[in-house]
Amino acid sequence: MNFTKKLLAALLTILLCSSSALAQRRAAERVDLLVSGGTVVTMDRGRRVVEDGAVAVRGGRIVAVGRRGQLARRYAAREVIDARGRAVIPGLINGHTHVPMVLFRGLADDLDLNEWLTRYIFPAEAKNVTEEFVRVGTRLGLAEMIRGGTTTYCDMYYFEDAIAEETARAGVRGLLGETVIDFPVADNKTWADAMRYSENFLRKWRGHPLVTPAVAPHAPYTVSEEHLKEVRALSDRLNAAVVIHLSETRKEVEDISAQKGARPVEYLARINFLSPRTVAAHTVHINEGEIALLRRHGVGSVHNPESNMKLASGVAPVPAMLREGLALGLGTDGAASNNDLSMWEAMDYAAKLHKLSSNDPRAVPAEEALAMATVGGARALHMERDIGSLEEGKRADLVVVDLDALHQTPLYNIYSHLVYATKASDVRTVVIEGRVVMRDRRLLTLDEALIRQQARDFRARISKSLENR
Amino acid sequence: MNFTKKLLAALLTILLCSSSALAQRRAAERVDLLVSGGTVVTMDRGRRVVEDGAVAVRGGRIVAVGRRGQLARRYAAREVIDARGRAVIPGLINGHTHVPMVLFRGLADDLDLNEWLTRYIFPAEAKNVTEEFVRVGTRLGLAEMIRGGTTTYCDMYYFEDAIAEETARAGVRGLLGETVIDFPVADNKTWADAMRYSENFLRKWRGHPLVTPAVAPHAPYTVSEEHLKEVRALSDRLNAAVVIHLSETRKEVEDISAQKGARPVEYLARINFLSPRTVAAHTVHINEGEIALLRRHGVGSVHNPESNMKLASGVAPVPAMLREGLALGLGTDGAASNNDLSMWEAMDYAAKLHKLSSNDPRAVPAEEALAMATVGGARALHMERDIGSLEEGKRADLVVVDLDALHQTPLYNIYSHLVYATKASDVRTVVIEGRVVMRDRRLLTLDEALIRQQARDFRARISKSLENR
Numbered sequence: 001m002n003f004t005k006k007l008l009a010a011l012l013t014i015l016l017c018s019s020s021a022l023a024q025r026r027a028a029e030r031v032d033l034l035v036s037g038g039t040v041v042t043m044d045r046g047r048r049v050v051e052d053g054a055v056a057v058r059g060g061r062i063v064a065v066g067r068r069g070q071l072a073r074r075y076a077a078r079e080v081i082d083a084r085g086r087a088v089i090p091g092l093i094n095g096h097t098h099v100p101m102v103l104f105r106g107l108a109d110d111l112d113l114n115e116w117l118t119r120y121i122f123p124a125e126a127k128n129v130t131e132e133f134v135r136v137g138t139r140l141g142l143a144e145m146i147r148g149g150t151t152t153y154c155d156m157y158y159f160e161d162a163i164a165e166e167t168a169r170a171g172v173r174g175l176l177g178e179t180v181i182d183f184p185v186a187d188n189k190t191w192a193d194a195m196r197y198s199e200n201f202l203r204k205w206r207g208h209p210l211v212t213p214a215v216a217p218h219a220p221y222t223v224s225e226e227h228l229k230e231v232r233a234l235s236d237r238l239n240a241a242v243v244i245h246l247s248e249t250r251k252e253v254e255d256i257s258a259q260k261g262a263r264p265v266e267y268l269a270r271i272n273f274l275s276p277r278t279v280a281a282h283t284v285h286i287n288e289g290e291i292a293l294l295r296r297h298g299v300g301s302v303h304n305p306e307s308n309m310k311l312a313s314g315v316a317p318v319p320a321m322l323r324e325g326l327a328l329g330l331g332t333d334g335a336a337s338n339n340d341l342s343m344w345e346a347m348d349y350a351a352k353l354h355k356l357s358s359n360d361p362r363a364v365p366a367e368e369a370l371a372m373a374t375v376g377g378a379r380a381l382h383m384e385r386d387i388g389s390l391e392e393g394k395r396a397d398l399v400v401v402d403l404d405a406l407h408q409t410p411l412y413n414i415y416s417h418l419v420y421a422t423k424a425s426d427v428r429t430v431v432i433e434g435r436v437v438m439r440d441r442r443l444l445t446l447d448e449a450l451i452r453q454q455a456r457d458f459r460a461r462i463s464k465s466l467e468n469r
Numbered sequence: 470m471n472f473t474k475k476l477l478a479a480l481l482t483i484l485l486c487s488s489s490a491l492a493q494r495r496a497a498e499r500v501d502l503l504v505s506g507g508t509v510v511t512m513d514r515g516r517r518v519v520e521d522g523a524v525a526v527r528g529g530r531i532v533a534v535g536r537r538g539q540l541a542r543r544y545a546a547r548e549v550i551d552a553r554g555r556a557v558i559p560g561l562i563n564g565h566t567h568v569p570m571v572l573f574r575g576l577a578d579d580l581d582l583n584e585w586l587t588r589y590i591f592p593a594e595a596k597n598v599t600e601e602f603v604r605v606g607t608r609l610g611l612a613e614m615i616r617g618g619t620t621t622y623c624d625m626y627y628f629e630d631a632i633a634e635e636t637a638r639a640g641v642r643g644l645l646g647e648t649v650i651d652f653p654v655a656d657n658k659t660w661a662d663a664m665r666y667s668e669n670f671l672r673k674w675r676g677h678p679l680v681t682p683a684v685a686p687h688a689p690y691t692v693s694e695e696h697l698k699e700v701r702a703l704s705d706r707l708n709a710a711v712v713i714h715l716s717e718t719r720k721e722v723e724d725i726s727a728q729k730g731a732r733p734v735e736y737l738a739r740i741n742f743l744s745p746r747t748v749a750a751h752t753v754h755i756n757e758g759e760i761a762l763l764r765r766h767g768v769g770s771v772h773n774p775e776s777n778m779k780l781a782s783g784v785a786p787v788p789a790m791l792r793e794g795l796a797l798g799l800g801t802d803g804a805a806s807n808n809d810l811s812m813w814e815a816m817d818y819a820a821k822l823h824k825l826s827s828n829d830p831r832a833v834p835a836e837e838a839l840a841m842a843t844v845g846g847a848r849a850l851h852m853e854r855d856i857g858s859l860e861e862g863k864r865a866d867l868v869v870v871d872l873d874a875l876h877q878t879p880l881y882n883i884y885s886h887l888v889y890a891t892k893a894s895d896v897r898t899v900v901i902e903g904r905v906v907m908r909d910r911r912l913l914t915l916d917e918a919l920i921r922q923q924a925r926d927f928r929a930r931i932s933k934s935l936e937n938r
Binding site: 106143341345360452 | 571572574575576577578579580581582585609612613616617775777778779780781783784807808809810811814817818820821822824825827828829830831832833834835873875876878879880881882885886889890892893894917920921924925927928932
């Protein structure tokens with residue numbers, strides 16, 4: 001009897017213990033990834049900065065942002081990234097580039113624009129741009145972007161389907177626009193071919209978690225009114241984004257004004273080209289009326305300070321655009337006109353350039369520059385529901401940044417620190433769609449040595465192709 | 470007999486062999502260091518670039534620059550640095566900074582200038598600048614500069630004697646100016662004290678291989694005419710360089726014009742302050758007549774593009790200054806107004822800013838930007854006989870730079886590559902006065918961990934000192 005009692009008591013104890021353990025285990029919700037510790041710079045509406053914070057990720061999305069202790073109790077993570085002493089920021093968004101052009105980095109600099117284009121860039125493209133070129137260049141550019149903490153980029157180039165494949169394979173997010181233009185190019189010899197390619201491209205990739213396909217008419221001065229209208233119709237039909245160069249140079253404004261009797265933005269508004277799916281790169285030479293037009297039509301703008309300076313294009317009215325609440329992102333432009341893909345330099349340049357140009361050292365403060373590279377870029381690319389800030393429900397695109405390099409010492413203000421002192425080389429770990437694509441500076445989805453070798457091979461071919469022109 | 474003959478023959482052979490070996494050994498001249506392989510970018514008058522080159526160093530000076538094979542045969546080196554696949558360039562010259570101010574990096578940004586100075590920088594200086602502050606800040610700044618390939622810098626601050634000691638100890642070259650100003654500062658409470666300190670400082674360091682002492686009257690608007698004349702007399706007496714801020718802001722030009730009836734450079738020329746020992750930082754707001762005056766008096770100018778942009782000071786007429794053959798260097802300014810000490814960024818900014826401001830993408834080409842950071846800086850600091858290029862007889866200040874980071878891939882043109890694509894993080898090895906101060910990214914003369922800790926301690930003190938203002 002006594003024995004039976006003891007046995008029952010023991011069984012009861014076991015039962016209670018295991019169910020309590022079970023309850024505890026149930027209480028700790030399972031997540032895929034916990035980025036734990038560090039200063040979490042959310043870039044949300046309240047611009048919350050969480051010291052000793054954490055971000056929990058499941059199924060490619062952020063499920064919580066909060067204090068480290070709190071999240072550690074609430075979640076059991078399959079993988080933990082220790083971010084103590086570091087910053088955790090939203091992945092940077094490079095709002096405008098031509099990624100394969102990294103293979104032309106430094107090919108021709110410091111030239112008159114016409115000479116640069118007609119003697120170097122156009123011949124180099126005509127003789128070298130193939131699908132293979134595009135793939136190799138894209139992998140090189142992606143590797144550089146990941147290393148620099150860029151998790152989303154907006155591209156315009158040829159063979160964009162190959163770019164999309166490489167981008168998806170590397171685990172990087174892209175708004176990728178197939179360039180269409182009124183003359184024969186490497187991938188499409190006629191306008192009809194280009195539109196067919198674009199439509200197939202848009203249909204193939206829509207709904208993809210990483211790649212958002214787009215169509216990219218080159219510029220108002222290289223694509224006819226009729227063709228621009230066709231692009232708009234295609235975009236309406238497939239609900240696709242449209243990326244375009246707009247008002248980059250004074251010459252463009254003069255030419256369009258002469259031909260169309262309106263400035264470029266006015267002209268595009270008049271022909272009903274602008275929509276809340278339009279992304280306009282540069283918008284350097286725009287007046288107040290054009291800023292209002294861009295805003296009214298919900299167009300996103302992307303500012304490229306380094307390219308605009310290096311090519312002497314001019315200064316976009318960024319303080320006015322920000323004042324008017326335009327969706328304004330930041331880009332590097334292609335590496336042939338910058339010559340890198342670092343969003344850290346883009347932020348530093350943006351913050352400094354507009355202080356100078358507006359004669360006001362308070363213009364574009366560090367926090368605003370970081371916003372342009374994150375939430376602003378997300379708005380400009382019409383992707384703000386998914387990316388741009390560290391908030392519950394958004395895609396898990398985040399970057400862990402070292403804060404203690406000598407050039408970052410000491411630290412007073414996290415925004416200043418990130419924009420004015422931090423470099424691409426301080427980026428430690430990069431997560432896109434919940435997947436770690438760089439861990440402790442080691443790329444996990446791309447083969448650096450192979451990329452370097454293939455780029456060198458292309459360099460030799462490209463140099464040779466420009467001999468005896 | 471036969472045996473004796475054989476013995477003699479053998480002895481003769483031994484004798485001949487050993488004397489031949491001796492001769493060979495004598496033929497190979499002994500040097501301390503051979504930097505061997507790589508692309509040697511000399512920045513000499515002919516702008517010679519030697520592929521697969523080498524630099525031989527003895528007694529702190531360059532004894533030869535040439536092809537690797539040639540120098541390998543001619544010299545037997547105690548130490549060889551393998552630079553194959555890399556660039557070997559003259560050490561970069563940071564023509565203007567306030568090195569201890571790295572401790573204020575990011576303390577206050579994006580502010581109205583008056584607020585920035587009177588609410589942050591001046592109180593922070595008043596409450597924190599001690600000899601210890603200066604030593605810790607100097608070590609931090611030196612470490613950052615070495616990491617970025619800067620081998621010579623021109624400084625203006627307080628307790629410059631302590632800065633000189635730290636600089637010499639770290640093995641860095643400096644033109645170091647004790648700041649004198651018409652109000653009490655941390656190290657000198659009266660003008661008489663300041664002049665006494667300066668004279669002692671000049672006498673103590675003259676002839677030092679690394680430290681060139683100077684006196685640094687703060688600016689024409691903070692030092693009286695009488696005191697500027699005293700400085701000139703002291704400089705004449707001791708043959709010492711004079712460093713000054715000049716024509717940095719519009720306000721300075723307006724104020725001096727109102728008070729002196731002449732623009733700042735004209736005023737300094739009129740009171741006989743300018744000499745071939747003067748180094749003028751900024752010279753932003755100068756007209757053609759003032760450029761001519763600077764040139765006529767042999768004044769060196771130092772351009773600080775990032776600081777001038779961030780503080781909205783204006784744009785120095787760099788293309789005109791270069792056209793007129795002014796001695797023109799490049800600087801970062803203090804880290805409170807930049808916020809780093811990277812000459813790579815200074816070069817990139819200089820090249821891009823003047824393309825924009827002159828509306829000419831050919832302005833300040835990459836080679837010219839590198840020249841400003843090397844030979845131009847040497848001329849501006851009146852040290853061109855000793856530094857600025859890789860030439861026989863000059864001091865052995867050189868930098869080995871990696872060329873194959875992803876952001877540097879591919880390589881078409883070495884100048885473009887260095888100015889537009891290379892970052893401070895690509896600097897591998899640094900030699901100053903023939904001494905290796907950084908080898909394979911490891912600092913040999915400074916303790917990074919200790920520097921970081923001491924900087925963090927100061928940061929806490931500085932932040933506290935600014936509470937409840």
